[in-house]
Amino acid sequence: MSIEEAIELLKQHGYKTTGKRKDILAFFSRADGYRTAKELIRHLEESYDGISFDTVYRNLHLYNDVGILETTELNGEKHFRFNCTDHHHxxxxxxxxxxxxxxxxxxxxxxxxxxxxxxxxxxxxxxxxxxxxxxxx
Amino acid sequence: MSIEEAIELLKQHGYKTTGKRKDILAFFSRADGYRTAKELIRHLEESYDGISFDTVYRNLHLYNDVGILETTELNGEKHFRFNCTDHHHxxxxxxxxxxxxxxxxxxxxxxxxxxxxxxxxxxxxxxxxxxxxxxxx
DNA sequence: CGCACAAAACGTAATCATTCTTATTTACAT
DNA sequence: ATGTAAATAAGAATGATTACGTTTTGTGCG
Incomplete structure (x- = not known):
């Protein structure tokens, strides 16, 4: 899954492309593994002052729903990573x-x-x- | 894992055998599957008025530590069941x-x-x- | 049996991740 | 450029879990 593919997916589903959404995609693109909501929030706070929890969680769930991210639960925290769409593994x-x-x-x-x-x-x-x-x- | 084995395990580790602890064991013995802390609390409240969260969680962790219970995470909630000690599966x-x-x-x-x-x-x-x-x- | 001491339980507050609510702002099609 | 639905802010609320100071209770020993 590339950033371009992800944006395309969002458009196909009728979702808007905002700066924050692109930044979230960039974050996971660079991440190469599972990341928590907290890590994402910390990252976004550098660029956006007063980023809201809601924004982060809403977009994480949205991305999970449309198949951009996959998720797993570890130590009571949800972890997210770019979806490997190509084949089941x-x-x-x-x-x-x-x-x-x-x-x-x-x-x-x-x-x-x-x-x-x-x-x-x-x-x-x-x-x-x-x-x-x-x-x- | 039977209730008797579990009590034996507790004794071996130097832990006391209280009424509540036996009740918790009985609960999981009857449960036959994964149960949440909440379900256990609800059950214990029938017999004990004013049972404390602390008591429940402390004992669940204790049981997990000594190998009486095994645990898995599902929908952001920890689930517990009697440990299948006999063989890996x-x-x-x-x-x-x-x-x-x-x-x-x-x-x-x-x-x-x-x-x-x-x-x-x-x-x-x-x-x-x-x-x-x-x-x- | 009864005493002493450590362990266990109480009652409640705190914490942590996550979700919800209402008002405001923004992206984007027309 | 403008209207509108979507996105966001800000913070309160929720739900599970942990922490804490105090009180109660098992259990070993005389």
């Missing part, structure tokens, strides 16, 4: 820096037989730890 | 009733090769949806 997530690494295997194929009468809506497979950079630091 | 979790079904496959075996230099600390594999009972209801 999972992530290793660094506990220190939030950066992610793509994991190719998805266990769902092997699972179906266990859950005959069950209605599967969603699944989560994440690996947590330290990335090479944070490990050696 | 994962769960299907019903979004309606919180009941779980054991999933035999663990994807970690197939993953190691992707993460050479990474330090793996933990992982999570959960499937969400509706159990047969809630599906037909």
């Amino acid at each position: 999972h992530h290793f997530i660094c506990k220190d820096c939030g950066k992610t690494k793509e994991i190719s295997v998805c266990p769902m194929d092997a699972v179906q037989s266990d859950l005959h009468q069950y209605e599967i809506e969603d699944h989560k497979f994440e690996i947590y730890g330290l990335c090479p950079a944070c490990k050696s630091a | 994962h769960h299907f979790i019903c979004k309606d009733c919180g009941k779980t079904k054991e999933i035999s496959v663990c994807p970690m075996d197939a993953v190691q090769s992707d993460l050479h230099q990474y330090e793996i600390e933990d992982h999570k594999f959960e499937i969400y949806g509706l159990c047969p009972a809630c599906k037909s209801a």
